[in-house]
Amino acid sequence: MMNWAKKTMANVAGTAEPIYGPSAIIPVGKQAETTPYTELSREDMKWVAMDSTSVETQTFYFMADSGHIAMAQIIHSNVIGVRTTTQFNCKISYPKGSSKPNLWSSDQLSNVEFSDDKTCFYADDVAIDLSEDGTEYTIKSMTNEASIVNLTVTRVAPGFHVGKDGKSYYGTDPKAPWGSMRHAFWPRTITKGSITTKDGSIDFKGKALFIHALQGMKPHHAAAKWNFVNYQGPQFSAIMMEYTTPPAYGSTVVSVGGIVKDGEIICAGAGNTAKHTRIKNDEDAGWPEPEAVKFDWQGKTKDGKSVSGLIETDLEERLDRVDVMAEVPGFVKKIVGNVAGTRPYIYQYSPRSKPTTLKLKIGDEEITEEGVLYTEATFISE
Numbered sequence: 001m002m003n004w005a006k007k008t009m010a011n012v013a014g015t016a017e018p019i020y021g022p023s024a025i026i027p028v029g030k031q032a033e034t035t036p037y038t039e040l041s042r043e044d045m046k047w048v049a050m051d052s053t054s055v056e057t058q059t060f061y062f063m064a065d066s067g068h069i070a071m072a073q074i075i076h077s078n079v080i081g082v083r084t085t086t087q088f089n090c091k092i093s094y095p096k097g098s099s100k101p102n103l104w105s106s107d108q109l110s111n112v113e114f115s116d117d118k119t120c121f122y123a124d125d126v127a128i129d130l131s132e133d134g135t136e137y138t139i140k141s142m143t144n145e146a147s148i149v150n151l152t153v154t155r156v157a158p159g160f161h162v163g164k165d166g167k168s169y170y171g172t173d174p175k176a177p178w179g180s181m182r183h184a185f186w187p188r189t190i191t192k193g194s195i196t197t198k199d200g201s202i203d204f205k206g207k208a209l210f211i212h213a214l215q216g217m218k219p220h221h222a223a224a225k226w227n228f229v230n231y232q233g234p235q236f237s238a239i240m241m242e243y244t245t246p247p248a249y250g251s252t253v254v255s256v257g258g259i260v261k262d263g264e265i266i267c268a269g270a271g272n273t274a275k276h277t278r279i280k281n282d283e284d285a286g287w288p289e290p291e292a293v294k295f296d297w298q299g300k301t302k303d304g305k306s307v308s309g310l311i312e313t314d315l316e317e318r319l320d321r322v323d324v325m326a327e328v329p330g331f332v333k334k335i336v337g338n339v340a341g342t343r344p345y346i347y348q349y350s351p352r353s354k355p356t357t358l359k360l361k362i363g364d365e366e367i368t369e370e371g372v373l374y375t376e377a378t379f380i381s382e
Contacts, residue, residue: 068204235261296310
């Protein structure tokens with residue numbers, strides 16, 4: 001079948017795309033060669049809400065001083081421009097020593113709307129508001145009695161996206177791309193508020209990472225696997241989002257991330273790598289589950305000093321393995337369910353036997369600190 005026919009079939013049915021090769025993606029790293037990153041303004045925080053196939057998310061990753069780890073997330077999905085569905089997800093992992101299982105809530109939302117300037121999100125029983133000065137989000141949800149969310153996230157370091165616009169572009173004609181991928185980060189924030197469960201209120205005073213992401217195409221066409229890194233320490237935060245495209249786009253690796261401290265981006269860009277240094281075969285899911293990892297950041301400060309960051313650690317027992325097809329709403333299954341070889345699983349970790357060490361070198365200065373690591377490895381297709 002000719003490529004254009006395969007492409008048409010892939011768009012409509014979600015089947016695997018033809019092999020275009022690496023020339024059919026322009027990774028955001030190309031922009032980063034001249035503009036490593038751009039600091040975000042309030043204007044950059046707008047929802048896009050595309051009218052074609054896409055998945056747009058706002059995700060808050062919380063690390064409470066109490067040892068609780070949580071996520072609150074809006075997923076806004078459009079299937080072929082025909083149907084839009086929006087979900088609110090909340091997940092809590094309990095501190096080391098607790099026998100409580102992870103708490104997971106996922107609820108479809110009704111009457112979704114955005115503020116006039118597209119920076120705030122509203123639905124029945126949910127509101128995510130960005131403050132007028134663009135430095136604070138409030139997240140409120142009463143969609144599920146199992147996890148009532150009332151949290152405030154205040155940015156204490158600049159937000160950024162990599163390159164000029166944060167986007168990697170997909171398509172054989174660079175002037176008319178058919179897909180894109182963007183991640184915008186608030187890498188270091190302080191949090192206050194609570195998530196109330198049936199066992200009572202959990203105080204989430206601590207730190208958080210916020211990510212606004214847009215996959216402007218079918219998600220399994222954009223990426224075949226992911227690595228996500230979120231390190232929060234007393235002085236520094238180090239974050240990374242790395243994905244590998246399917247073979248259709250040459251199994252190209254795209255990585256965005258950075259290292260920040262209060263009030264300052266130390267470095268940010270596309271010079272990051274995530275490696276699984278020890279794996280075991282997960283026979284249930286059929287994927288190589290990581291047991292140890294090495295995360296590496298390379299960049300420069302604004303005044304030209306070289307920066308390197310390194311985390312090497314065992315992952316210990318996983319927090320969870322998420323069978324995405326079992327958890328996601330039916331509309332997502334329609335997007336990916338009929339693709340042979342697509343079996344998405346997310347492996348989630350936060351090593352707890354000892355703190356995670358970040359080794360940082362800024363110019364000639366060497367710094368080591370201990371903090372909390374939350375990391376995910378996602379496998380979607382071969």
